[in-house]
Amino acid sequence: METAFTPFASLAGGVLIGIAAVLLMTFHGRIAGMTGILTGALLPADRDDWTWRAAFIAGAVLAPIVYLVATGAMPDLQVPVTRTMLVVGGLLVGIGVTVGAGCTSGHGVCGLARLSPRSLVATITFMLATGLTVFILRHVIGG
Amino acid sequence: MRLASAFLIGLIFGLGIVISGMVNPAKVVNFFDVAGTWDPSLIFVMGGALVTTFIGYRLVLSQDKPLYAARFQLPTASDIDRRLVFGSAVFGIGWGIAGFCPGGAIPALGTGRIDVFVFMLAMIAGILAARFFLARQGGAGQTTQTGRAPV
Numbered sequence: 001m002e003t004a005f006t007p008f009a010s011l012a013g014g015v016l017i018g019i020a021a022v023l024l025m026t027f028h029g030r031i032a033g034m035t036g037i038l039t040g041a042l043l044p045a046d047r048d049d050w051t052w053r054a055a056f057i058a059g060a061v062l063a064p065i066v067y068l069v070a071t072g073a074m075p076d077l078q079v080p081v082t083r084t085m086l087v088v089g090g091l092l093v094g095i096g097v098t099v100g101a102g103c104t105s106g107h108g109v110c111g112l113a114r115l116s117p118r119s120l121v122a123t124i125t126f127m128l129a130t131g132l133t134v135f136i137l138r139h140v141i142g143g
Numbered sequence: 144m145r146l147a148s149a150f151l152i153g154l155i156f157g158l159g160i161v162i163s164g165m166v167n168p169a170k171v172v173n174f175f176d177v178a179g180t181w182d183p184s185l186i187f188v189m190g191g192a193l194v195t196t197f198i199g200y201r202l203v204l205s206q207d208k209p210l211y212a213a214r215f216q217l218p219t220a221s222d223i224d225r226r227l228v229f230g231s232a233v234f235g236i237g238w239g240i241a242g243f244c245p246g247g248a249i250p251a252l253g254t255g256r257i258d259v260f261v262f263m264l265a266m267i268a269g270i271l272a273a274r275f276f277l278a279r280q281g282g283a284g285q286t287t288q289t290g291r292a293p294v
Contacts, residue, residue, distance in 0.1 A: 003170040003182045010187035013163020017188070017246075018195025020156035022203060027148045029209030029216050032156060034246035039270055055146040056153035057249060063157025064166070064253035075161045077251060078169035079258045081242055089241025090262040092233050094269020097245060098277070100230025101220070104238075105156075105246035107231070108189065113196035114217070121223050122231040127175075129235025134175040137239065 001080050021110055028052055033106020035097040100126070145211040157250035163188040166251045168242025175239060237269075 021032035030037075030052075037053050044050035068074050079086070097103040100122055102111060107126075111119020164170040164184055174185035208214050238244050243251065243262045251259045 001169050001173075002180045003164070003167070003173050003184075005182055006164055006184045007187045010163045010184040011191040013159045013161070013165065014188035014191025014193075015195050016155055016159030016162060017165075017192040018159075018199065020152050020159060021192070021196045022199025023148075023152045023155065025200060025203045025209065025215065026206075027152065027210045027212075028145075029212040029214055031216070031218065032152075034244075034249060035270075038245060038249065038267075039274070042267065042270065043274065051146055052149040055149035056156070059150040059153025059155075060157035060160070060250045061253045063154055063161050063250045066154065066158065067161045074254055075166050076164070076170075077167050077254050077256060077259075079242065079256075080169045080172055081240065083258070083261055086241050086243075086258060086262040087265045089237045089239075089243070090265025091269040091272075092237025093241060093244065093262075094237075094266040094271075095273040096230050096232070096234025096237055096269075098230065098270050098273035100227055100232075100234055101218075102231075103234060103246060104244045109192045109196055110200075111218075112193055113200050116218070116221075118218075118220060118223055118227060122227055125228050125231035126235035126238065129232045130239040131175045131177070131235075133236045133239025134172055135178060138176055138179055 001078060003076075003078075017105070017109065018113075021105075021113070024056070031106060031110045033102050033110055035101075035103045035106050039098065096126070148211065156246075157253070159192070160247055160250040163191075165244075165247045166254075168247070171244070171247065172239070172242045 024030050024032045037056055040049060041053035041057060044053070064075055102119065102122060107119040107122040112123060160166050165188055170182055170184060173180050173182035204215060241262055245266065248259060248263055248266065252263060
């Protein structure tokens with residue numbers, strides 16, 4: 001399934017993600033890593049710790065609705081895989097980001113921006129693993 | 144104000160994910176499919192986010208403290224160990240199979256698509272299972288005070 005190359009929208013969206021990360025640090029002193037925010041919301045340390053996480057997640061979930069109201073259409077979302085792959089992939093993502101202590105937003109954006117060697121190793125590792133997995137699924141097995 | 148700001152920042156994050164195309168698994172998987180239907184857009188997402196955060200963090204972290212909290216909570220772990228590499232590799236394999244990462248999937252929930260909820264439930268099950276296993280091992284804490292808590 002082909003998707004259109006969207007350099008300007010993607011750059012603009014990336015800048016917004018960066019602005020959100022900077023604002024979260026400015027106001028709340030927190031890293032904008034979705035793994036950490038979600039895990040803390042699922043297993044909160046205390047009530048105060050839970051509320052800001054729930055508010056952040058609620059804002060993020062509302063984004064497609066705001067986009068719909070602003071543009072008149074839901075954002076493009078095509079799932080090129082089966083339900084079984086969503087379940088298997090979901091389990092592996094959940095385990096991996098917990099064991100590896102971060103995901104694309106935490107390691108890939110915030111960690112790299114702090115020049116963390118740990119995040120650099122994590123980001124290179126998961127990008128390579130993702131690329132290899134896609135290659136195997138699409139060109140070796142799915143050939 | 145504290146919660147309103149967290150909500151608005153979450154909304155900005157989500158809009159960034161939506162506008163950038165990170166919300167769309169087809170686009171994400173195509174970024175990694177260099178040998179097939181390659182879509183390099185994700186480079187621009189990562190680049191834009193990274194440069195903005197890099198500059199912004201320089202300014203913010205030179206302040207004494209955040210506006211609504213007592214201190215900046217930054218990860219303190221510095222060890223590059225097997226756990227970091229193994230976990231990141233497992234995450235990458237899962238990302239390649241499903242096409243969703245946590246930051247992409249949460250805003251995607253707002254589209255109301257069943258597929259996103261299926262992925263999300265499996266991911267949460269994976270997070271809780273890994274937490275349970277790590278806690279039994281005596282390794283990980285649940286808060287950012289602990290060095291290896293997720294960033």
